[in-house]
Amino acid sequence: MKIVISSEGAEMNSVFDLRFGRAAYFCVYNEESGITEFLKNEHADDQGGAGTKTSEKMVELGVQKVISGDFGPKAKDILERFNIQMVILPDNNRTVGEIIETLKGK
């Protein structure tokens, strides 16, 4: 399964980004291969529709689960329609690497 985690930077020790549509980066974690890849969010600074466009990106990437601090209504609408699971984590300064370790431990 492909899982995306919103991230403030492009490294494993980057802090998890609480915003989804306006997250700085996305960490794409492939559970089967264990490979992680960081993608810059091209829509982070858009005037509007950032949630819509990032959700579109998730569908294109074939992601099944997204982890972020929250999801706006337009993002939710698209993610729900494509059965992408939304996971909301609280603000506790965890790094992307720590979150992936937690996922692996399951």
Added chain:
Amino acid sequence: MLKKIAIASGKGGTGKTTVSVNLYYFIHKYWTDKVQLLDCDVEEPNDLIFFPEAREKSFNVVNQQVPKIDNSKCTYCRDCVEYCEFNAIVVIPTVKFAEVNASLCHSCGACLHACKHGAMLEYDHKIGEIKKFDLGIGLGLIQGELEIGSSMQTMLIKDVIKEYNPETEIVLMDAPPGTSCPVVTTSADADFILLVTEPTPFGLHDLQLTIELMREIHKPFAVIINKDGIGDGSMEKYLEAEDIEIIGRIAFSKEYAANYATGKILNNLDETQDSFYRNLVMNLKEKLN
């Protein structure tokens, strides 16, 4: 001859509506009965609250044309997505998904131009309502009410302004706060702008932005200082240094604020207010003729 006066401020809560409602009443009393009030604050119109005897005369729905994608013709080429400045179109070729999000669409028509496959259709999407009220005096009130979630303030404001009665001699336009598109749209059509401010650092900060805007769009304006007597004196210094006309001062009064809080500013007019607005009306009459 028709004259349009916009009442703007920058900062919210300085007294735009108070001045608009009073001016409507006093223009009717001291100048002409052919006066109409346009509430252009379409996100939160509230001029009506001060006219408890208002009677609704007409009502119409304002629509924008929103594109819709015909999935039988769409090739998922994403040309429309590239053209859309507002991120309103979602096209995902891998899953053959194409849709327009109406709440992000600004009806610019670029996607209709972009699509070479005839897959873009248009339909009506409601952005708001325009209501007209008889107020017993003058030619009444026209109010725009924006649909929740719509980003088409300027389109609705333009439609409100178009609706004024052809017999009107004076159109008063109560502008929304701020200095962005809705204020520009309201002011762009005006012959004169009254800037209502309060003599506080907050009032000054936002007034300066609004004055920059007025200069940029080359509109004649003058300032009304509401709640005169409070604050830190910085307003006076600024207006003097910039040589900006103060067309009126409304003294700060707890009693007046209490009246306002009950929505009854026109029921409790006293001699001071009468002479203040009479002077203002005469002043405006002279300026605009």
